[in-house]
Amino acid sequence: MSENIRVVIYGLGAIGALIAKNIIEKPWIKFISAIDIDPNKVGKDVGEVIGIGPMNVKVIHDNEADEFLREARPDVVIHTVTTYLDKAFPQLEKCIRAKANVVSTAETLAYPWYRFPDLAEKLDKMAKDNEVTILGTGVNPGFIFDTLPAFLTSVCVKVNRIHVIRSIDASKRRYPFQKKYGLSLSPEEFKEKMAKGEITAHVGYAESIMLISSMLGLKMDKVIEKQEPIIAEKPMKTQYFDIKPGQVCGIKGLGVGYIGDKEFIRLELIAAVGREDYDEVIIDGEPKMTWRSVYGTSGDIATAAMVINMIPKVLKAPKGLITMKDILIPSHIASL
Ligand SMILES: NC(=O)c1ccc[n+]([C@@H]2O[C@H](COP(=O)([O-])OP(=O)(O)OC[C@H]3O[C@@H](n4cnc5c(N)ncnc54)[C@H](OP(=O)(O)O)[C@@H]3O)[C@@H](O)[C@H]2O)c1
Incomplete structure (x- = not known):
């Protein structure tokens, strides 16, 4: 892959911030910005929120996510907001509408047909219609137990x-x-x-x-x-x-x-x-x-690693709502 992969982080909490700190080190990723709702983060410089000094990009409010994502055109959104698919659904819809692929740490998205079969079907159809891929992963679920x-x-x-x-x-x-x-x-x-x-x-x-x-x-x-x-x-x-x-x-x-x-x-x-x-x-x-x-397997950093390493895999994966079953031989990505 010759061009950098454009990435936005949705949810700049503990895991989102850890992922942000690690993706800025990756020469194959262009980190665009982050979306959150926390008033202590929205409008502030992303770099200051994650504790690395100014990056000259501001945290966007979820209310502005639709417009921001349409203009920013990320290849992949890293979604680190919530555990449950019903709560994540509105955020995932915004990503899909902007034709962005998603790697999410939402635990129930690791196999969404179990707890949310109707939402899973709806999400799969939306993702296929918009030709994007949605994957739930992390250290667990996503790796250790499965x-x-x-x-x-x-x-x-x-x-x-x-x-x-x-x-x-x-x-x-x-x-x-x-x-x-x-x-x-x-x-x-x-x-x-x-x-x-x-x-x-x-x-x-x-x-x-x-x-x-x-x-x-x-x-x-x-x-x-x-x-x-x-x-x-x-x-x-x-x-x-x-x-x-x-x-x-x-x-x-x-x-x-x-x-x-x-x-x-x-x-x-x-x-x-x-x-x-x-x-x-x-x-x-x-x-x-x-x-x-x-x-x-140190869970927080392992989750960040799983998410980052799945970014290029998701771009090559089938369209629609997928699981780790559809990712062939998960591995660390040292370079592309
Ligand atoms: N699969 C795995 O292995 C794995 C591993 C680690 C974590 N996880 C899951 O990943 C999720 C994130 O974990 P975390 O520890 O980083 O949680 P966290 O610290 O609570 O971070 C979530 C962030 O998202 C923000 N947020 C809430 N609603 C939002 C919305 N509608 N739009 C944009 N941002 C919103 C929160 O703001 P407020 O604080 O103001 O609500 C917070 O800043 C959790 O559900 C966690 O269980 C999964």
């Missing part, structure tokens, strides 16, 4: 069961992560806020199961998801929260996909303050395999 285990099964002639364990030290993650995992809440507050959708902990167990299934050509008969808080036994502290004994210091979550009565895919997440960072994929197949990252 693309990675599916990729590892490439060397198996038979797969009986896939088990993935992701263990995270929650104290090392960004503020929105620690907040949505309920750190420092009482167990009752955690339950209430989860029920009201005010916090979510991890979203995407089912999307990852459906994504693996689609990649391997399997049909799940049942998918279950569960999350419960881990309670602190001693005082704990992160950069953002002081946690007293009896308060939430993390979560234990689970997604299981069944074929008949048989558990075929098991995805386990343990994210808590002080927890060891590691990822493990265990494939019971022929041959058997255990893959382990002893460092874990």
Whole structure:
């Protein structure tokens, strides 16, 4: 690709800002500007918002996104606003109307037909009509619980069961992560806020199961998801929260996909303050395999990397609403 790829970031929060800082280093990307609604960011210099000094481009308000995107003509919009497709839909519509491809970190967009089948169909049609591609990805969903285990099964002639364990030290993650995992809440507050959708902990167990299934050509008969808080036994502290004994210091979550009565895919997440960072994929197949990252996969920077590395892939992918299944051999992009 000879010309630089023109990129806009939609949602300049913790992840959007991290992506912005990293794409300005990429000689194959031309970073145009960012869109947000936060009054502390809109109208300010993007470089100052992300903490790198002036860049002479201002953050645009979402209300002006239609006109801005039409004039700016980005090849790709990086969408880092929200988890749920119903909330993301108006922003994605604006990108599609401007004929921009989208790489989004919205967890439910990793396999949107599971939770939002009608919106997924609508989005697919709009994207095809406007000849653009829409992809949901990130570290998880997008990699650890789905693309990675599916990729590892490439060397198996038979797969009986896939088990993935992701263990995270929650104290090392960004503020929105620690907040949505309920750190420092009482167990009752955690339950209430989860029920009201005010916090979510991890979203995407089912999307990852459906994504693996689609990649391997399997049909799940049942998918279950569960999350419960881990309670602190001693005082704990992160950069953002002081946690007293009896308060939430993390979560234990689970997604299981069944074929008949048989558990075929098991995805386990343990994210808590002080927890060891590691990822493990265990494939019971022929041959058997255990893959382990002893460092874990640092989620925020890994999400930024996944999104950036998928930019050129999306430009070559089929038009419409796609998933990581449609991206052939995901990899780091060192140069084009
Ligand atoms: N798939 C994955 O692996 C993965 C990994 C990391 C993150 N994520 C997801 O990516 C999303 C972004 O994460 P984050 O930590 O960066 O969240 P964040 O810090 O809350 O950033 C979101 C930004 O978007 C802004 N915003 C809200 N509504 C908007 C709109 N209509 N138009 C433009 N901007 C708008 C927010 O402003 P206000 O603060 O004023 O609302 C905020 O600045 C989250 O949903 C997160 O769960 C997914």
